[in-house]
Amino acid sequence: KLCFIGLFLSGKVSKTLEEFDVEERPSSVLEEKCPNLTVIHSAVKSLDTQSHTVETADGHVFGYEKLCICSGGRPKLLTQENPYVLGIRDTDSAQEFQKRLSKAKTIVVIGNGGIALELVFEVEGCEVIWAVKDKAIGNTFFDPGAAQFLIPSLEADKPERAASCKRPRYTTEEPATGGSHTFTADRHARGRGSGPTETGSALGPDWHEGIVLRGAEQVSRRVSVEYQCEVERILTSEELLSSLQQTLRPENGGSWPVYIQLTNGKTFGCDFVVSATGVVPNTEPFLHGNKFVLADDGGLQVDDHMMTSETDVYAAGDVCTACWEHSPLWQQMRLWTQARQMGWYAGRCMAAHVLSEPIELDFCFELFSHITKFFSYKVVLLGKFNGQGLEPDHELLVRCTKGQEYVKVVLSGGRMVGAVLIGETDLEETFENLILNQMDLTPYGEELLNPNIDIEDYFD
Ligand SMILES: Cc1cc2nc3c(=O)[nH]c(=O)nc-3n(C[C@H](O)[C@H](O)[C@H](O)COP(=O)(O)OP(=O)(O)OC[C@H]3O[C@@H](n4cnc5c(N)ncnc54)[C@H](O)[C@@H]3O)c2cc1C
Numbered sequence: 001k002l003c004f005i006g007l008f009l010s011g012k013v014s015k016t017l018e019e020f021d022v023e024e025r026p027s028s029v030l031e032e033k034c035p036n037l038t039v040i041h042s043a044v045k046s047l048d049t050q051s052h053t054v055e056t057a058d059g060h061v062f063g064y065e066k067l068c069i070c071s072g073g074r075p076k077l078l079t080q081e082n083p084y085v086l087g088i089r090d091t092d093s094a095q096e097f098q099k100r101l102s103k104a105k106t107i108v109v110i111g112n113g114g115i116a117l118e119l120v121f122e123v124e125g126c127e128v129i130w131a132v133k134d135k136a137i138g139n140t141f142f143d144p145g146a147a148q149f150l151i152p153s154l155e156a157d158k159p160e161r162a163a164s165c166k167r168p169r170y171t172t173e174e175p176a177t178g179g180s181h182t183f184t185a186d187r188h189a190r191g192r193g194s195g196p197t198e199t200g201s202a203l204g205p206d207w208h209e210g211i212v213l214r215g216a217e218q219v220s221r222r223v224s225v226e227y228q229c230e231v232e233r234i235l236t237s238e239e240l241l242s243s244l245q246q247t248l249r250p251e252n253g254g255s256w257p258v259y260i261q262l263t264n265g266k267t268f269g270c271d272f273v274v275s276a277t278g279v280v281p282n283t284e285p286f287l288h289g290n291k292f293v294l295a296d297d298g299g300l301q302v303d304d305h306m307m308t309s310e311t312d313v314y315a316a317g318d319v320c321t322a323c324w325e326h327s328p329l330w331q332q333m334r335l336w337t338q339a340r341q342m343g344w345y346a347g348r349c350m351a352a353h354v355l356s357e358p359i360e361l362d363f364c365f366e367l368f369s370h371i372t373k374f375f376s377y378k379v380v381l382l383g384k385f386n387g388q389g390l391e392p393d394h395e396l397l398v399r400c401t402k403g404q405e406y407v408k409v410v411l412s413g414g415r416m417v418g419a420v421l422i423g424e425t426d427l428e429e430t431f432e433n434l435i436l437n438q439m440d441l442t443p444y445g446e447e448l449l450n451p452n453i454d455i456e457d458y459f460d
């Protein structure tokens, strides 16, 4: 990969929330900035923790004193085998998606997290069938109340955005002459080899801004949500036609390259399926011959110094699973914000250990905080925003103005432990403080969300 993705901070929103822009730059920019850095453009093929060496795909062996594995994750696809099932992770897969979409009339999106939420809102000119396991949309980020608030946006036109695209590869890079144009979603068919090392960096925030996600139809957005169902089977047109399958009656007419049968009994024909079903950590090249302890989700277990179970090997970002005793207000989610915080903290830990200096768990792991955008709304998530792991007696306070804002506060024992803020609420800083200082809010009751009280002033 000849590019790294640079983060250019556009400012701190609060103590723990940071917003940033993303711009693709050549890796030489980083080397110029950090003279002690050498970037080697090659995938790591193997790691020998005994001899403290890594071997790259082009056969070079490098020794290390301390090593940090930041190999990210890759899409956990419904199936690796089907050329009509694709995932979105890096610039190449986004480009592939864009190309295939431009000829598509109907696509099916499976999954109910970040990528699905972004796609169903952004895709135009194509019928989108969105199948979710849950009762409401966006289960990894939202409760059903917030989902209800967001649903009308799917029916409205997308607001115009003056987006400046700092990732020109999507729009300017033409496919190589003679390169494979057959719409094969899986990377094996694109002649780039297989295995986990071939994916690039995850796209991160605002990846779809400035790129056209338009299908072949003259329609604006058209999304049908199929709730509480999973994929029963994915069939080719031949399989559908075969005598065994004749009982299946697709909901939509016409002939399609692929059909998807859902557990709710419905079958849809489509041009392709997007599997937006989470990520798996890229650990494979590092495991053989070593004794890494893996977490249940397949990540490299790390302690509160970002150290794996192998001596002198650290890990950060999507590839690792935080296995220290978490602050009651923090949880790991595979997000860019956390990857960045972990990378920064791992670097400090490695330096401290080389210098035999003490180091304490960074403050950023005290409180979960995430700022993003869904359906054109600013979204801020704080602490146990969905009551994760809380006793059933926790309380929720909600304020909602249709089309404008959705504010939810999670209280446990009268203390604020989490919040969801959708829209321009201006409450993030105050709520962050109230969560961090664990003030008893019982006396305020529901007044806490009274729109006529300037809460920021009140708690100042
Ligand atoms: C479409 C999309 C949108 C997203 N939007 C957001 C968002 O709005 N906000 C947010 O906070 N998060 C978002 N995320 C999640 C976020 O991008 C990831 O959590 C984050 O990038 C993880 O960072 P990382 O450095 O751990 O992994 P990655 O960014 O995946 O980087 C891993 C790097 O390691 C390289 N690599 C892998 N294996 C090897 C090997 N064997 N040898 C050498 N190199 C290797 C890869 O090529 C890659 O460059 C999004 C993710 C996707 C896919």
Ligand SMILES: NC(=O)C1=CN([C@@H]2O[C@H](COP(=O)(O)OP(=O)(O)OC[C@H]3O[C@@H](n4cnc5c(N)ncnc54)[C@H](O)[C@@H]3O)[C@@H](O)[C@H]2O)C=CC1
Residues within 6 Å of the ligand: 078, 110, 111, 112, 113, 114, 115, 116, 118, 132, 133, 139, 140, 230, 231, 275, 276, 277, 278, 279, 333, 334, 335, 372, 373
């Ligand atoms: N704005 C943001 O913060 C964004 C963050 N991301 C991050 O990028 C990563 C990848 O995104 P996603 O793939 O959306 O992962 P995700 O973890 O956000 O969501 C995965 C979804 O797939 C569902 N799922 C899992 N297996 C399934 C199955 N077999 N059938 C049906 N549904 C299934 C889960 O219930 C969940 O709803 C995540 O770490 C996500 O947090 C992605 C896009 C935007």
